[in-house]
Amino acid sequence: MSINKSNKSKLIYTFLAWTISSLIFFPILWTLITSFKTEAEAISSSPSLFMFDWTLENYEEVLARSPYFNHFWNSIVISLGSSILGLLIAIPAAWSMAFVQTKRTKNLLMWMLSTKMLPPVGVLIPIYLLFRNFGLLDTKLGLVIVMTLINLPIMVWMLYTYFREIPSEVLEASRMDGASIGEEILYVLLPIALPGIASTLLLNVILAWNEAFWTLILTAADAAPLTAFIASYSSPEGLFYAKLSAASAMAIVPILILGWFSQKQLVRGLSFGAVK
Amino acid sequence: MGSINLKQVTKNFGDVSVIKPIDLEIKDGEFIVFVGPSGCGKSTLLRMIAGLEDTTSGNIEIDGEDATATPPAKRGLAMVFQSYALYPHMTVRNNIAFPLKRAKVSKEEIESKIANVAKILNLSDYLERKPGQLSGGQRQRVAIGRAIVRQPSAFLFDEPLSNLDASLRVNMRLEISELHKTLATTMIYVTHDQVEAMTMADRIAVFNAGIIEQVGSPLELYNTPANKFVAGFIGSPKMNFMDVDPITDDPTCCLGIRPEHIEISTEAGMWAGKVGVIEHLGSETFLHVHVEGSGTFTVKAGGDCPFVYGDKIFLSAMDNKMLHFDAAGITLPQQHASVVSI
Amino acid sequence: MATTNSRTLARLMLFPSVVLLLAWMLVPLCMTLYFSFLDYNLLTPGNNEFIGFLNYEFFLTDPAFITSFFNTLLLVGGVLLITLGGGIGLAILLDQAIWGRNYVRIMVLAPFFVMPTVSALVWKNMLMNPVNGLFAHFADWIGVTPIDFFAQIPLLSIIIIVSWQWLPFAALILLTSIQSLDREQLEAADLDGAGPFSKFYYIVLPHLGRAITAVILIETIFLLSIFAEILVTTSGGPGYESTNITYLIYTQSLLQFDVGGGSAGGIVAVIIANIVAIFLMRLIGKNLED
Ligand SMILES: Nc1ncnc2c1ncn2[C@@H]1O[C@H](COP(=O)(O)OP(=O)(O)OP(=O)(O)O)[C@@H](O)[C@H]1O
Ligand SMILES: [Mg+2]
Numbered sequence: 001m002s003i004n005k006s007n008k009s010k011l012i013y014t015f016l017a018w019t020i021s022s023l024i025f026f027p028i029l030w031t032l033i034t035s036f037k038t039e040a041e042a043i044s045s046s047p048s049l050f051m052f053d054w055t056l057e058n059y060e061e062v063l064a065r066s067p068y069f070n071h072f073w074n075s076i077v078i079s080l081g082s083s084i085l086g087l088l089i090a091i092p093a094a095w096s097m098a099f100v101q102t103k104r105t106k107n108l109l110m111w112m113l114s115t116k117m118l119p120p121v122g123v124l125i126p127i128y129l130l131f132r133n134f135g136l137l138d139t140k141l142g143l144v145i146v147m148t149l150i151n152l153p154i155m156v157w158m159l160y161t162y163f164r165e166i167p168s169e170v171l172e173a174s175r176m177d178g179a180s181i182g183e184e185i186l187y188v189l190l191p192i193a194l195p196g197i198a199s200t201l202l203l204n205v206i207l208a209w210n211e212a213f214w215t216l217i218l219t220a221a222d223a224a225p226l227t228a229f230i231a232s233y234s235s236p237e238g239l240f241y242a243k244l245s246a247a248s249a250m251a252i253v254p255i256l257i258l259g260w261f262s263q264k265q266l267v268r269g270l271s272f273g274a275v276k
Numbered sequence: 277m278g279s280i281n282l283k284q285v286t287k288n289f290g291d292v293s294v295i296k297p298i299d300l301e302i303k304d305g306e307f308i309v310f311v312g313p314s315g316c317g318k319s320t321l322l323r324m325i326a327g328l329e330d331t332t333s334g335n336i337e338i339d340g341e342d343a344t345a346t347p348p349a350k351r352g353l354a355m356v357f358q359s360y361a362l363y364p365h366m367t368v369r370n371n372i373a374f375p376l377k378r379a380k381v382s383k384e385e386i387e388s389k390i391a392n393v394a395k396i397l398n399l400s401d402y403l404e405r406k407p408g409q410l411s412g413g414q415r416q417r418v419a420i421g422r423a424i425v426r427q428p429s430a431f432l433f434d435e436p437l438s439n440l441d442a443s444l445r446v447n448m449r450l451e452i453s454e455l456h457k458t459l460a461t462t463m464i465y466v467t468h469d470q471v472e473a474m475t476m477a478d479r480i481a482v483f484n485a486g487i488i489e490q491v492g493s494p495l496e497l498y499n500t501p502a503n504k505f506v507a508g509f510i511g512s513p514k515m516n517f518m519d520v521d522p523i524t525d526d527p528t529c530c531l532g533i534r535p536e537h538i539e540i541s542t543e544a545g546m547w548a549g550k551v552g553v554i555e556h557l558g559s560e561t562f563l564h565v566h567v568e569g570s571g572t573f574t575v576k577a578g579g580d581c582p583f584v585y586g587d588k589i590f591l592s593a594m595d596n597k598m599l600h601f602d603a604a605g606i607t608l609p610q611q612h613a614s615v616v617s618i
Numbered sequence: 619m620a621t622t623n624s625r626t627l628a629r630l631m632l633f634p635s636v637v638l639l640l641a642w643m644l645v646p647l648c649m650t651l652y653f654s655f656l657d658y659n660l661l662t663p664g665n666n667e668f669i670g671f672l673n674y675e676f677f678l679t680d681p682a683f684i685t686s687f688f689n690t691l692l693l694v695g696g697v698l699l700i701t702l703g704g705g706i707g708l709a710i711l712l713d714q715a716i717w718g719r720n721y722v723r724i725m726v727l728a729p730f731f732v733m734p735t736v737s738a739l740v741w742k743n744m745l746m747n748p749v750n751g752l753f754a755h756f757a758d759w760i761g762v763t764p765i766d767f768f769a770q771i772p773l774l775s776i777i778i779i780v781s782w783q784w785l786p787f788a789a790l791i792l793l794t795s796i797q798s799l800d801r802e803q804l805e806a807a808d809l810d811g812a813g814p815f816s817k818f819y820y821i822v823l824p825h826l827g828r829a830i831t832a833v834i835l836i837e838t839i840f841l842l843s844i845f846a847e848i849l850v851t852t853s854g855g856p857g858y859e860s861t862n863i864t865y866l867i868y869t870q871s872l873l874q875f876d877v878g879g880g881s882a883g884g885i886v887a888v889i890i891a892n893i894v895a896i897f898l899m900r901l902i903g904k905n906l907e908d
Binding site: 006009010013014016017018020021022024025027028030031034043046047089090092093095096097099100102108110112113114115116117118119120121122123124125126127128129130149152153156181206209210212213216217226227228230231233234241244245248251252255256258259260263 | 624625627628629631632634635636638639642643645646647649650653708711712714715716717718719721722723724725726727728729730731732733734735736737739740741742743744745750752755782785786790838839842843845846849850863864867868871872877880881883884885887888890891892894895898899
């Protein structure tokens with residue numbers, strides 16, 4: 001009797017959850033499906049979910065029309081480069097804050113986070129002009145620098161919350177065992193914090209991959225990552241749904257897969273340790 | 277070699293003075309135990325000796341050389357933490373090898389030393405496991421193994437057994453004592469446990485609020501405590517204190533008598549009291565006796581104690597066992613005490 | 619764990635981060651501040667005269683500023699409301715015993731990984747287009763007039779798109795937080811005869827406090843400077859109906875090449891963000907720090 005009842009409620013909840021999550025996922029699914037349709041089918045007023053002639057011609061056309069792999073490579077260099085560079089700068093800082101706490105540590109963290117709140121437009125013009133003067137406009141290096149800086153506070157904060165969970169006695173033990181600070185970080189801290197470091201890296205790759213203010217403003221062609229590649233479809237090509245879908249799919253699928261694989265670590269990282 | 281000499285050592289955390297000037301000479305090969313109430317600064321002093329905390333003023337000398345500013349890695353000391361602080365990502369073998377690798381010891385030598393330590397500590401079967409797969413006692417052994425493998429000039433222990441259950445504690449206590457006998461290396465050992473302190477120590481240092489109240493052998497502290505604090509702290513159950521002289525009925529300053537130094541009688545004695553809670557431990561019995569005007573006394577009696585709750589009994593102090601303290605809590609000479617107890 | 623040695627080292631290791639962020643913040647900010655007092659237009663290269671607060675006067679008295687100011691608030695507030703409300707609901711639903719929870723999680727999380735330009739384009743063209751969009755087809759099918767989203771309700775449309783992007787984030791953080799709730803508390807409440815609503819209000823909601831704070835903080839940081847979604851969908855229009863402050867400054871400075879005016883706007887945006895930041899920092903200072 002009670003088994004029956006709980007099974008019934010499980011059925012209802014399952015139905016509800018699947019319906020809602022399908023609705024949330026639908027725009028992505030629809031994009032993926034449309035990317036295999038012909039343009040005519042894509043705007044048909046009685047659209048079909050699966051029953052149509054699947055075609056790859058949109059992908060071919062997108063690849064022919066624009067240097068997709070160029071943009072893809074730019075995205076990889078910018079997001080990975082800035083995340084790794086950021087880690088190199090953030091790890092020592094997070095170590096200091098987590099293990100050599102002073103009265104100012106909390107304020108420093110807050111200040112770092114507050115730089116994240118500085119609206120990009122507040123510094124847009126000087127950065128634009130500086131980039132122009134230093135020849136950094138439309139270069140990958142320029143974007144790597146900017147992405148590193150805008151994500152640095154998040155990285156420091158995330159690493160800090162991970163490091164804080166490591167008992168400082170373990171690090172002290174290594175010091176007693178004759179390890180220098182470098183060895184302590186390399187052989188003890190980093191291996192223990194590896195999951196946290198990995199999720200910090202992942203989250204920042206995703207944030208940098210999707211960043212769409214500086215990437216749109218500071219690039220033109222050479223260094224333009226996928227965000228800019230997609231923005232070029234805003235009009236009037238956007239009306240070619242099938243091609244738009246194919247381009248979109250090519251921009252989001254890599255990061256979608258990465259995100260799905262790492263969802264567990266991401267959630268913790270995303271909340272800055274507010275939930276465990 | 278491992279003599280450690282503290283000279284006028286102090287420690288402040290901000291404005292709070294945690295260690296008041298402390299002088300302490302620890303001889304090479306000595307087993308010294310730090311005891312004292314929670315928060316009195318034992319761990320802090322131990323960590324200062326280790327180099328994990330700065331010394332605010334004063335000097336720490338190791339083997340006659342000033343080591344006050346030497347970083348922990350260079351002091352040649354080993355520490356065993358209460359939480360064991362093993363490296364969770366390394367196998368037992370690598371945990372023990374870590375200090376040797378840092379000291380650039382050759383591979384073959386590391387292997388032979390690990391084998392040796394594993395044999396001494398019964399760890400040979402666990403060398404390839406990670407700390408997470410070990411029991412508390414095994415982890416403790418690994419921590420000790422990691423400490424002894426590099427032959428430090430002194431060992432620092434901060435409540436190493438407090439996370440273990442009672443029987444394991446007894447075993448490990450014996451093992452550490454045994455280790456001390458074989459290695460003959462200086463050991464500084466912080467504990468809360470009376471039995472550990474009394475049984476393991478060559479000397480005990482009793483701490484209170486950042487100062488050392490007294491240093492001496494366990495029996496010295498038990499028999500001739502320097503002051504009321506030490507008298508109350510060493511010995512279990514605690515010494516009974518009262519401030520009314522049982523003979524003259526005069527209000528005096530502080531008398532003390534240990535529970536095991538009180539005789540019970542049904543007819544007459546220094547104090548008349550009523551039996552309260554009785555704790556039977558089998559081999560012995562603790563009676564909590566309410567004495568009019570002097571509070572509750574703890575009295576130790578034999579295992580076959582006949583009294584029950586509410587009985588009226590008389591208590592007397594054994595000869596020369598009562599301690600007298602002056603207004604500042606300093607123990608007064610014994611002859612004075614015997615005058616009073618006539 | 620703090621000795622002079624390690625403290626010196628700690629300072630050294632903090633140095634790069636602090637200097638970089640300081641440079642990243644202060645240098646451009648000072649330049650913006652400086653430009654904001656100049657008559658500086660890239661199209662009319664002149665002597666860039668000092669004109670005092672004239673740029674600010676123009677920016678602040680421009681009706682577009684007031685509109686975009688309120689649009690910014692509406693955008694941030696609306697998205698926070700939708701994502702928090704929806705997120706709590708979803709989190710509670712996903713916390714129930716259901717079949718295939720992992721697949722549900724994957725589907726719910728997906729929009730977070732979609733880059734803003736893509737989600738804006740997909741929603742704009744394939745879903746919200748008044749002629750060929752899926753919503754229009756659907757409206758036709760049930761026999762009502764399709765809405766022209768970006769003409770009739772431009773700001774709300776953007777709020778919907780952005781909420782879709784951020785709902786997964788809120789839902790997943792809240793779900794993780796709910797899952798860490800001590801079941802015994804709920805059972806104790808059951809024994810005390812608490813109904814589902816009082817259980818939610820007195821036990822679940824307070825437990826979610828930290829997670830909600832985190833969601834508000836992080837979302838606000840990103841939502842204050844929404845840009846790509848507006849650029850791709852409405853370009854701020856019609857009129858200024860969907861222009862937020864970020865977008866307004868972008869149009870002024872980069873599209874009209876008015877460096878002085880744009881800089882004044884930038885400074886205003888910084889001040890607004892600071893006011894919001896102070897509120898938020900208070901909030902986390904209390905809630906995120908243990
Ligand atoms: N980093 C610190 N900052 C400020 N005060 C501290 C710090 N570390 C310890 N203290 C204070 O110094 C005093 C001594 O602490 P310590 O840990 O040495 O005590 P303890 O004798 O080891 O106590 P226990 O027996 O409980 O371990 C305590 O009052 C503690 O609050
Ligand atoms: Mg302690």
